[in-house]
Amino acid sequence: MTAAATARSAGWLRAMPAVFVLIWSTGFIVARYGMPYAPPLKFLAVRYALSLACFGLWVALARVAWPQQRAQWGHLAVTGILMQAGYLGGVWAAVREGMGAGLVALLVGIQPVLTAVWLSFHGGRISQRQWGGLGLGFAGLVLVVLRKLGQGGEVSVLTMGLTLMALVSITAGTLYQKRFVAPCDVRSASAVQMAAALLVTLPFAALESESIQWNLHSGGAMAWSVLALSLGGSSLLYMLIQRGTATAVTSLLYLVPPCTAVMAWLLFSEPITLVTVLGIALTAVGVSLVVRNGR
Numbered sequence: 182m183t184a185a186a187t188a189r190s191a192g193w194l195r196a197m198p199a200v201f202v203l204i205w206s207t208g209f210i211v212a213r214y215g216m217p218y219a220p221p222l223k224f225l226a227v228r229y230a231l232s233l234a235c236f237g238l239w240v241a242l243a244r245v246a247w248p249q250q251r252a253q254w255g256h257l258a259v260t261g262i263l264m265q266a267g268y269l270g271g272v273w274a275a276v277r278e279g280m281g282a283g284l285v286a287l288l289v290g291i292q293p294v295l296t297a298v299w300l301s302f303h304g305g306r307i308s309q310r311q312w313g314g315l316g317l318g319f320a321g322l323v324l325v326v327l328r329k330l331g332q333g334g335e336v337s338v339l340t341m342g343l344t345l346m347a348l349v350s351i352t353a354g355t356l357y358q359k360r361f362v363a364p365c366d367v368r369s370a371s372a373v374q375m376a377a378a379l380l381v382t383l384p385f386a387a388l389e390s391e392s393i394q395w396n397l398h399s400g401g402a403m404a405w406s407v408l409a410l411s412l413g414g415s416s417l418l419y420m421l422i423q424r425g426t427a428t429a430v431t432s433l434l435y436l437v438p439p440c441t442a443v444m445a446w447l448l449f450s451e452p453i454t455l456v457t458v459l460g461i462a463l464t465a466v467g468v469s470l471v472v473r474n475g476r
Contacts, residue, residue, distance in 0.1 A: 197417060198433050204414040206440035208269075209286045211410065212276040213449060215402030219393040221273035222386035227393070228403060229265065229379035232411035236372035245366045247373075254373060256361040260354050261374025265415070266381040267350025275343040280336065281451050286441035287322070287461065288344045292434050293468045294318055295352045314470025321463030324456055358422050367416045367423075375411065439465065 215224060240247070248254055268289075275285050294315060301311070362370070393399060421433070439461055445451040 197421060201414065201417040201421060202433055202436045202440060204409055204417065205434070206286070206437045206444060207405065208410050208414065209272065209276070209437075209441045210444045210448060211402045211405050212273045212285075213281075213445065215399050215406075216273065216277045218396060218399040219402075220386070220389040220391040221277045222270060222382055223389050223391075223393055224399075224403070224406075225266075225269055225273060226379060226382045226386040228406045228411065229375045229382060231403070231407045233372055233375040233379060235407060235412055236368055236375060239368050240366075240372055243368065245368050247369045248365050253363060253365065256357070256363075257370050257373040258377035260358045260362060261377035262381050263350045263354030263357065264418075265374055265378035268347045268354065269378075270382065270385075271343045271345075271347025271350060275340045275347070278337070278340050278343065280340040280344065281445065284336070285344055285347075287438040287464065288341075289348050289351065290434055290438040290464065291318055291322065291468065292348060292352050292355070295348070296355060299352070299356060310470050314467040316467065317470065318464045318467030321460040321465075321467060324460035324463065355422060358419075362423075364423050367419045370419060371411070371416055374415075436465075 212221075239245070248257065272285055272289065297311065298315070442451070442453055442457065442461060446453050
């Protein structure tokens with residue numbers, strides 16, 4: 182490899198986290214953009230099917246190797262069910278039921294805290310700094326959620342339950358992938374994950390009485406979901422998990438809520454009040470205290 186190629190590769194590796202945060206933040210915006218015209222699980226089932234077709238074609242054209250061991254197929258299927266079907270299903274259903282994109286992103290953004298706590302209880306301990314971070318993060322969430330309680334049902338038992346399902350799914354999927362999934366090509370791995378997510382989502386999508394209304398909004402949301410989020414964002418997340426520690430990777434997600442809040446304000450006029458800013462700031466500081474390395 183030439184010096185120029187090596188420099189480009191190093192530059193791309195440094196840019197991967199920032200690109201991932203920007204792409205991942207748009208997922209909540211796309212959910213808000215497309216949900217008025219499509220039931221969430223039917224939309225996601227079509228997304229998984231189209232993503233599977235794209236990854237399958239990519240694998241065939243590039244002659245990429247598939248996982249060799251049956252156990253690896255099983256591990257990839259589990260991560261696909263958790264990180265695609267469980268996580269996205271919860272997020273999209275919560276947005277469809279009325280929760281704002283910015284608030285969903287904020288609540289799911291405490292994933293680094295759960296990851297750090299889990300890892301601390303399984304091979305480490307929680308320091309005083311980390312407990313302080315947990316307290317600040319919780320305080321930030323309380324500030325934002327309490328303000329939303331009286332605003333037209335944005336925060337309800339149903340939307341909080343769906344968001345909690347998404348949070349637990351993405352956290353468990355990240356930890357599971359880091360623990361059990363051996364390094365393999367991201368294209369074939371993603372194809373297996375999409376196939377598993379599709380199989381799990383289809384029966385639930387069939388229970389939805391509404392059908393997808395295809396128009397510029399829903400078509401644009403689908404195109405972005407497949408090309409940018411599935412082929413781009415999910416692939417970047419897979420590669421980041423393979424290259425780094427689970428805690429380091431998930432720490433990127435506390436940058437997603439501020440990005441999403443700004444996007445939601447620009448596109449949907451979702452208000453950003455002083456209380457919201459303070460809540461986001463407290464949560465970001467708290468999570469950073471939990472996940473950053475000690476001196």
